[in-house]
Amino acid sequence: MSPEPTRPPTRWQRAAQSLMAAMLAVMALAVFVNVVLRYGFGSGVAASEELSRLLFVWMVFLGATLAYPAGEHMAFTALVAPLRRHPRGLALLTRLIHALVTATCAMVAWGAWQQVVVGLDSRSTVLGYPVALLPLPALLASVAIGAMAAANLWRGRALDLGHGAEVE
Secondary structure, three states: OOOOOOOOOHHHHHHHHHHHHHHHHHHHHHHHHHHHHHHHHOOOOOOHHHHHHHHHHHHHHHHHHHHHHHHOOOOOOHHHHHHHHHHHHHHHHHHHHHHHHHHHHHHHHHHHHHHHHHHOOOOOOOOEEEEHHHOOOHHHHHHHHHHHHHHHHHHHHOOOOOOOOOOO
16 A cells, blocks of 8 residues: 655645744754853853743644644554545544544643743743743643644544554
């Protein structure tokens, strides 16, 4: 069984991937410069750690949001593979998974929203950005992924395992 051909990334996906690459480059440069300054000159850049943490959080949630529609999240192929011979069982499991993802995203969004509200009045120690910027990507990612899962549930769309993984 050959895997399905992959679609080329959209303009938004390419932009998000470029943004993630830029974030990774800034994080790597900030950490590298800080290490060189600490070990070579006995001082460092205090903002390096805060900047790296903020960029890492945003990069992870942006990546998770990009991975969901492509079917690149962790999948329990051992659970799905035996049901491929039973279309009704697979359809039921698919609906259950989409419903659970939607419900989980709603809970994560609610908790992230509460953290955003709490963080609006606080500032980070060194850079002074609003602390609400740390939980904000969790809110945005959970809303986006939840909307995609709810749309898949509504349409009755089959599970997209994307990676074409087989049970090994």
